[in-house]
Amino acid sequence: MPTALITGITGQDGAYLSKLLLQKGYRVVGLLRRSASADVVGERLRWLGIRDEVELVDGNITDLSSLIRIVETIKPDEVYNLAAQSFVGSSWQQPILTGNVTGMGTTNILEAVRIVKKDARFYQASSSEMYGLIQEPMQSEKTPFYPRSPYAVAKLYAHWMTVNYRESFGIHASSGILFNHESPLRGIEFVTRKVTDGVARIKLGLASKLQLGNLDATRDWGYAPDYVNAMYLMLQQEKPDDYVIATGRTTSIRDFCKIAFSYAGLNYEDHVVTSSDLFRPAEVEVLLGDASKARKKLNWAPTVTLEEMVAEMIEADLARHRNEKQA
Numbered sequence: 001m002p003t004a005l006i007t008g009i010t011g012q013d014g015a016y017l018s019k020l021l022l023q024k025g026y027r028v029v030g031l032l033r034r035s036a037s038a039d040v041v042g043e044r045l046r047w048l049g050i051r052d053e054v055e056l057v058d059g060n061i062t063d064l065s066s067l068i069r070i071v072e073t074i075k076p077d078e079v080y081n082l083a084a085q086s087f088v089g090s091s092w093q094q095p096i097l098t099g100n101v102t103g104m105g106t107t108n109i110l111e112a113v114r115i116v117k118k119d120a121r122f123y124q125a126s127s128s129e130m131y132g133l134i135q136e137p138m139q140s141e142k143t144p145f146y147p148r149s150p151y152a153v154a155k156l157y158a159h160w161m162t163v164n165y166r167e168s169f170g171i172h173a174s175s176g177i178l179f180n181h182e183s184p185l186r187g188i189e190f191v192t193r194k195v196t197d198g199v200a201r202i203k204l205g206l207a208s209k210l211q212l213g214n215l216d217a218t219r220d221w222g223y224a225p226d227y228v229n230a231m232y233l234m235l236q237q238e239k240p241d242d243y244v245i246a247t248g249r250t251t252s253i254r255d256f257c258k259i260a261f262s263y264a265g266l267n268y269e270d271h272v273v274t275s276s277d278l279f280r281p282a283e284v285e286v287l288l289g290d291a292s293k294a295r296k297k298l299n300w301a302p303t304v305t306l307e308e309m310v311a312e313m314i315e316a317d318l319a320r321h322r323n324e325k326q327a
């Protein structure tokens with residue numbers, strides 16, 4: 001039975017990746033950072049019905065000694081580094097923490113692998129945010145990077161460290177440059193989930209307005225379960241490499257709102273208000289990914305449309321709020 005170590009197991013991708021790997025017969029071990037809110041720990045794993053099937057070990061991506069101990073103890077065949085301060089908006093408020101966790105945390109886990117188990121295969125969660133100020137209309141593995149937030153700068157450092165450990169030490173280290181991907185398990189602070197949650201609350205009469213920032217930015221939004229499958233496929237390749245994972249369709253926040261509100265029979269213009277407080281100091285205006293390399297080499301393709309995903313997210317948020325009302 002192969003063993004996978006997942007950092008960031010309690011996040012959206014960690015939960016879906018755990019489910020996928022369990023289905024494939026893996027032993028799944030996740031790094032769990034200590035939290036005072038023990039009651040909410042593992043909420044997403046519980047939502048997927050796999051909380052008792054994964055093992056959780058105490059550690060932190062900023063604490064190299066904990067990582068060395070964990071890699072020594074569980075001897076993983078595959079390491080998926082998904083842990084990050086992943087909210088771009090907060091990275092201006094917490095630039096140093098973001099650098100320590102999202103950037104240096106990656107070096108810590110790469111070091112633990114290099115020192116303890118050099119033959120483990122390594123996945124790094126790189127991001128389309130690294131493209132930032134766009135240099136080409138469609139972004140591929142060859143497009144130059146121009147990060148526009150402390151988060152993106154930290155991710156770019158982590159990305160190059162992954163490439164460097166591959167080239168310097170021969171580690172089977174791959175980076176997935178993933179464009180935005182969403183699901184009912186998406187954190188509530190990200191715009192898609194904020195919108196689907198807002199639609200559900202407005203539909204149920206729990207709210208009437210939804211406050212957003214820049215509606216004109218566009219994103220290439222995919223479906224998280226499709227994207228964790230791409231992570232797995234990257235580590236099954238004979239040679240490590242970097243891959244863009246995207247749908248090839250970009251949609252503005254405004255159009256996302258139109259799709260989401262109209263699914264619930266509502267008009268977004270009656271409910272969405274914008275606030276300059278929610279605009280970012282520097283914006284990534286457009287993202288549109290070219291995943292042809294992944295299609296060709298990994299035989300990967302998205303399976304769910306934006307409209308199907310929005311419907312699933314709204315239904316899940318409606319169910320959550322109905323349950324809350326009954327409780």
Ligand code: NDP
Pocket residue numbers: 007008009010011012013014031032033035059060061062081082083084085086087101125126127128177178179180181182187
């Ligand atoms: P989430 O924000 O949902 O999850 C982040 C995870 O990192 C959580 O499990 C969190 O734990 C953990 N974490 C944060 N700080 C630490 C720390 N100091 N030590 C250990 N664990 C920590 O992110 P997603 O699941 O959406 O994304 C997964 C990864 O992919 C992230 O690295 C993200 O930056 C990257 N990415 C995401 C994309 C997306 O569209 N979703 C696109 C491209 C890249 P806790 O539960 O305790 O907070």
Ligand code: GDR
Pocket residue numbers: 086087088089126127128129178179180181189190191192194211212213214215217218219253278279280283284
């Ligand atoms: P992003 O996702 O920054 O692309 O990072 P987010 O959903 O936060 O923002 C997308 C776009 O929506 C605009 N926006 C708002 N965003 C939020 N969060 N809240 C609002 O009210 C709002 N109004 C407008 C933003 O300005 C932005 O243009 C996500 C994260 O998962 C990263 O970790 C990951 O690396 C990238 O996707 C790819």
